[in-house]
């Protein structure tokens with residue numbers, strides 16, 4: 102069955118997958134969604150015996166139907182190889198009465214690698230299929246992890262350039278260092294004086310500038326996106342939920358058909374939406390538990406039916422979730438509006454005008470699969486500390502948000518369904534906050550790199566390659582811009598102005 106894509110705002114339909122991957126965002130400002138969600142239709146027992154790569158093929162081929170089997174297998178095998186520090190790619194680790202799906206074994210030690218190690222292959226394949234001769238310019242706003250993972254994926258990929266914007270004071274020291282030391286002749290990093298939402302809004306604005314698009318085309322460039330609004334990021338993410346289920350089957354923890362719950366530490370709503378898509382494909386998922394940090398817009402949304410970003414932006418110890426406008430929620434809104442693009446557009450227009458919208462009672466009824474809650478900074482620290490002292494397992498701050506919210510969920514509901522928690526980053530990426538939670542008096546006074554060695558001793562986990570690299574790598578990127586100067590920065594990088 103062929104799957105075509107359309108915009109959540111109604112401006113486009115009948116778009117083949119490779120086109121949607123290339124474009125990133127639809128021309129009307131909406132997001133591409135499959136016209137129909139495909140079914141997996143592989144017996145669950147069979148999945149249990151598959152490698153990560155074979156299983157990813159089964160899932161992704163259902164969505165990316167205009168890629169040939171050879172093309173897609175090439176993309177998958179090039180992405181999920183020895184770049185990952187375990188052949189399992191996404192191992193499951195049992196702790197604290199749940200299963201942690203470790204999605205941080207790729208090059209930049211955050212779950213973004215799961216999608217961004219394959220996106221460059223999907224995109225260059227798509228360019229070839231669609232006879233694109235322009236150079237593809239990837240524009241990306243990052244709350245810390247996407248930028249590095251996208252650059253690692255696109256560095257020195259022929260026919261592409263990548264420009265990353267990050268909030269100057271809104272990322273962890275390790276995250277910033279990882280970005281400014283990025284190698285590759287086609288990589289550019291711009292720190293902006295603003296927060297992540299400013300960066301994301303700025304990028305969307307540049308995408309929406311038709312005049313600029315023309316100017317770029319004449320100069321032989323075209324934009325695309327590596328943000329989770331790109332369908333080419335969402336689809337690879339659905340695969341690891343199926344893999345988690347298959348791993349539980351293989352380990353004999355569940356029987357085929359048993360439901361599992363999934364907890365996802367959420368920011369832009371991409372990761373949890375992938376789990377929702379996996380459920381729609383037929384994977385037996387019960388509850389989708391959406392975990393927020395103190396920027397709890399989504400919790401309030403699930404509780405009240407009103408999405409309201411008009412509030413203080415809080416900088417937390419889980420910076421990759423410091424987001425007030427969760428872009429991918431638009432795809433869920435579209436689904437619960439019964440695929441009504443006009444209604445979706447009306448709500449999204451209200452969001453961009455007044456920063457808020459309210460869904461109808463009928464739409465709220467469609468949200469029964471979801472449970473939302475949040476964790477305060479104190480609860481996050483207490484969770485890291487408790488699980489370390491009880492189980493010897495060290496969580497990063499984002500995963501700890503999820504674990505804390507899972508605790509609230511079981512207490513509230515008594516639901517004991519086997520549960521997979523998406524573990525989205527290595528604790529090494531947030532060493533300072535993690536060690537602070539474990540023993541502040543001992544670790545707070547240490548220098549950044551001293552802390553890395555301390556964390557190795559505490560966790561018993563070898564220092565990842567990604568961290569070893571930045572100990573000595575020279576800083577290559579120094580650009581800082583105002584929020585209003587993002588477009589000018591892009592033009593300068595592309596040599597359109599001097």
Ligand SMILES: *Cc1c(COP(=O)(O)O)cnc(C)c1O
Nearest residue numbers: 246368369370371372421525526
């Ligand atoms: C990006 C990120 C998240 C949030 O994921 P979304 O798909 O944006 O909801 C959570 N944790 C970490 C470590 C991340 O990098």
